[in-house]
Amino acid sequence: MPRSGEDARRRLQDAALALFRERGYDHTTTAEIAAQAGVTERTFFRHFPDKREVLFESQEKLATALTQAIAEAPQDLSPMAVLQRAFQQVAPRFEANRSYSLPRQELIERTPILKERETSKLGALSQTLAVSLERRGIDGFRAQLAARSGMAIFALVLDAWFKDPSRSLADYFSRAFVELGRL
Amino acid sequence: MPRSGEDARRRLQDAALALFRERGYDHTTTAEIAAQAGVTERTFFRHFPDKREVLFESQEKLATALTQAIAEAPQDLSPMAVLQRAFQQVAPRFEANRSYSLPRQELIERTPILKERETSKLGALSQTLAVSLERRGIDGFRAQLAARSGMAIFALVLDAWFKDPSRSLADYFSRAFVELGRL
DNA sequence: ATCGTTGACGTCAGTAACTGTCATTATATT
DNA sequence: AATATAATGACAGTTACTGACGTCAACGAT
Numbered sequence: 001m002p003r004s005g006e007d008a009r010r011r012l013q014d015a016a017l018a019l020f021r022e023r024g025y026d027h028t029t030t031a032e033i034a035a036q037a038g039v040t041e042r043t044f045f046r047h048f049p050d051k052r053e054v055l056f057e058s059q060e061k062l063a064t065a066l067t068q069a070i071a072e073a074p075q076d077l078s079p080m081a082v083l084q085r086a087f088q089q090v091a092p093r094f095e096a097n098r099s100y101s102l103p104r105q106e107l108i109e110r111t112p113i114l115k116e117r118e119t120s121k122l123g124a125l126s127q128t129l130a131v132s133l134e135r136r137g138i139d140g141f142r143a144q145l146a147a148r149s150g151m152a153i154f155a156l157v158l159d160a161w162f163k164d165p166s167r168s169l170a171d172y173f174s175r176a177f178v179e180l181g182r183l
Numbered sequence: 184m185p186r187s188g189e190d191a192r193r194r195l196q197d198a199a200l201a202l203f204r205e206r207g208y209d210h211t212t213t214a215e216i217a218a219q220a221g222v223t224e225r226t227f228f229r230h231f232p233d234k235r236e237v238l239f240e241s242q243e244k245l246a247t248a249l250t251q252a253i254a255e256a257p258q259d260l261s262p263m264a265v266l267q268r269a270f271q272q273v274a275p276r277f278e279a280n281r282s283y284s285l286p287r288q289e290l291i292e293r294t295p296i297l298k299e300r301e302t303s304k305l306g307a308l309s310q311t312l313a314v315s316l317e318r319r320g321i322d323g324f325r326a327q328l329a330a331r332s333g334m335a336i337f338a339l340v341l342d343a344w345f346k347d348p349s350r351s352l353a354d355y356f357s358r359a360f361v362e363l364g365r366l
Numbered sequence: 367a368t369c370g371t372t373g374a375c376g377t378c379a380g381t382a383a384c385t386g387t388c389a390t391t392a393t394a395t396t
Numbered sequence: 397a398a399t400a401t402a403a404t405g406a407c408a409g410t411t412a413c414t415g416a417c418g419t420c421a422a423c424g425a426t
Contacts, residue, residue, distance in 0.1 A: 003422055
């Protein structure tokens, strides 16, 4: 068996985040990232389909975790309750990695083209959640609506928690779902 | 006064949509679009900051229309009622232009990179709506949540209406807001 | 220990999106 | 007709991204 490539991949991700934060996203070339990681530019594009994607592996993992959490939820819960439960289950991921996810989020927030990729990923994620809800027997339109409103909460809560971590994510989620009920 | 440039702009938009639909987005170069419009590639990028943006001028107009509709809504309405009213007001735009907006939407739907731009624009739009709601005295978090849930409805309704135009947009909107209340 | 397999990596050439700069052209106004 | 001004053309340059092909490193089998 040949070498794994996992090392190079991680080095590329680290180098990218570091350089993006130092010089800004568009003043960093993929060649520079590759050089700092000790590989060629070509190798960068073997690991990531484009320059932005180097920052979004965690989001992929989040998607699978949420999908699994929904699939395992008890059958008698309402759509929104299922989502709330799933969100609470993945919350520790963020609270354990704030030192990584916070600077990453700051970078994304101040870089329009990265923000675009992030919103797009969240949109795709809500689509995935909708499918998961449908698999539980929920009507298509209701599932879509619940998933999208749920993702709205998810994004808002994370945003609030990044700005003020004094309250727990669980707390933020609970309050947000109550708020949605009032609208 | 010099020439206006509006003609070239419209020709570029028409050429782009036509070519994208014929050959697909990524098998069409900006140079080809420019040639078909009778201008240079450089002129393309004077009118649009990037290749995708040539398809999204209508979305900008939608944003201003919605913002205005919210600002003009009676003061005693709930956030969701304000949004519903605003959506109903802009609905005729789509029903009058289905022959343009449907093929455009089909193209966006089958082109990931265009879909990404669209979701991003909708995200930005919901941010704008949130600000409009805040200006009406609605609390920040509630405004954000209402705006995002509202945009979820907006996107879902349009999608449904594109697939089945036998029911009116007004009808779709009414039912969707009722559905959201039930979640 | 050697060998062969396999997938990661390097090298190189090429395309196309996008930008900066400066000269030129078209039109409304005087 | 002369002029001011914004749109356009011309051209060089950077950088993201791709295809093709050869090389190398790690592991299993012998």
